Amino acid sequence: MTHVVDGNAVANRIRDDLRNCVDALEDEGVTPGLATVLMSEDAASETYVSMKQRACEDLGIEGIHRELDPDAPADELLEIVAAMNEDPDVHGVLVQMPVPDHVDRAAVLRSVDPRKDVDGFHPENVGRLVAGNPRFKPCTPHGIQKLLEAADVDTEGKHAVVVGRSDIVGKPMANLLIQKAPGGNATTTVCHSRTADLGAKTREADIVIAAAGYPELIDGSMIDEGATVIDVGVNRVDADTEKGYELVGDVEFESAKEKADVITPVPGGVGPMTIAMLLYNTVAAASNQADVPVELP
Numbered sequence: 001m002t003h004v005v006d007g008n009a010v011a012n013r014i015r016d017d018l019r020n021c022v023d024a025l026e027d028e029g030v031t032p033g034l035a036t037v038l039m040s041e042d043a044a045s046e047t048y049v050s051m052k053q054r055a056c057e058d059l060g061i062e063g064i065h066r067e068l069d070p071d072a073p074a075d076e077l078l079e080i081v082a083a084m085n086e087d088p089d090v091h092g093v094l095v096q097m098p099v100p101d102h103v104d105r106a107a108v109l110r111s112v113d114p115r116k117d118v119d120g121f122h123p124e125n126v127g128r129l130v131a132g133n134p135r136f137k138p139c140t141p142h143g144i145q146k147l148l149e150a151a152d153v154d155t156e157g158k159h160a161v162v163v164g165r166s167d168i169v170g171k172p173m174a175n176l177l178i179q180k181a182p183g184g185n186a187t188t189t190v191c192h193s194r195t196a197d198l199g200a201k202t203r204e205a206d207i208v209i210a211a212a213g214y215p216e217l218i219d220g221s222m223i224d225e226g227a228t229v230i231d232v233g234v235n236r237v238d239a240d241t242e243k244g245y246e247l248v249g250d251v252e253f254e255s256a257k258e259k260a261d262v263i264t265p266v267p268g269g270v271g272p273m274t275i276a277m278l279l280y281n282t283v284a285a286a287s288n289q290a291d292v293p294v295e296l297p
């Protein structure tokens with residue numbers, strides 16, 4: 001029987017453990033604070049940011065949210081981030097991606113205080129991750145490591161094929177998988193839009209991590225018997241539903257499930273883990289900044 005990993009259940013376990021950490025910080029007079037900034041009118045981005053804020057509230061983390069007109073000058077965004085960097089009640093700062101085209105994305109990522117960079121996107125934190133000394137592991141790849149662990153999938157010595165090379169998912173995922181550390185030690189291939197014969201690469205994989213943002217790109221014919229399939233894709237596809245769309249992963253679930261031993265669904269797989277690990281990084285940031293040690297899950 002194929003194991004369909006319940007990301008909501010794993011995420012809820014982590015969130016329960018984090019609640020104890022928040023209580024321990026609270027006992028020392030510290031309330032963790034997460035500030036989010038949204039400069040977009042994209043409906044999916046709005047949904048994700050409000051899910052993050054609700055998750056904070058649920059845990060006793062103080063959520064602060066700012067929204068900017070997508071046409072506002074880039075300096076306005078940088079000023080907001082600078083104020084959040086200075087605010088002692090804010091321990092984590094997250095600028096929801098993507099930002100509008102007239103805003104220099106790299107400059108935004110550099111503007112976040114690296115000690116508050118709970119996304120792990122600041123170049124200093126990217127460098128530390130690559131060097132094997134991470135401060136904050138990026139939320140989605142970190143969540144995938146936790147999911148693999150929960151599903152008893154050992155990465156050591158396995159061939160992992162990551163489909164996608166974005167700064168948010170593909171690259172940090174590959175960097176974690178090649179680390180000489182628990183959850184790493186995998187032989188790792190990174191594929192992208194210029195990869196020739198993607199199926200030939202994914203069929204070689206013990207673990208496929210699909211993060212291309214292309215609905216049902218990977219079907220059962222591209223999966224080896226007994227493989228583990230992690231579907232990161234969250235694509236809104238027009239459908240005759242109440243909302244007018246349905247969520248579809250980068251994996252064609254039914255055919256891939258026939259081949260895989262372990263597979264994650266969409267929704268309810270990687271997505272909830274991303275949010276749980278954002279809470280994790282926020283608690284870690286508060287613990288470091290307040291110099292109050294906590295035992296993270």
Ligand SMILES: NC(=O)C1=CN([C@@H]2O[C@H](COP(=O)(O)OP(=O)(O)OC[C@H]3O[C@@H](n4cnc5c(N)ncnc54)[C@H](OP(=O)(O)O)[C@@H]3O)[C@@H](O)[C@H]2O)C=CC1
Nearest residue numbers: 140164165166169192193211212213232233234270271274
């Ligand atoms: N579940 C979660 O928590 C999260 C889900 N997501 C979802 O994951 C998906 C990927 O997100 P993100 O990394 O930000 O996306 P990006 O668009 O930034 O990157 C997509 C990557 O996939 C590659 N790619 C695109 N099409 C193909 C193809 N046909 N064959 C092989 N590679 C391809 C691109 O290649 P190239 O570099 O050559 O352009 C690029 O490297 C999206 O659906 C997004 O919504 C994202 C973040 C969190």
Ligand SMILES: Nc1nc(=O)c2c([nH]1)NC[C@@H]1CN(c3ccc(C(=O)N[C@@H](CCC(=O)O)C(=O)O)cc3)C=[N+]21
Nearest residue numbers: 047048095096097098119139234267268269271272274
């Ligand atoms: N600075 C920044 N940090 C991010 O972490 C970041 C970002 N920008 N930009 C966009 C992506 C996307 N992302 C998701 C988070 C949760 C779900 C999630 O919880 N998905 C639910 C379904 C959500 C729904 O119902 O629409 C699920 O898969 O079960 C999905 C996607 C974080 N991202």
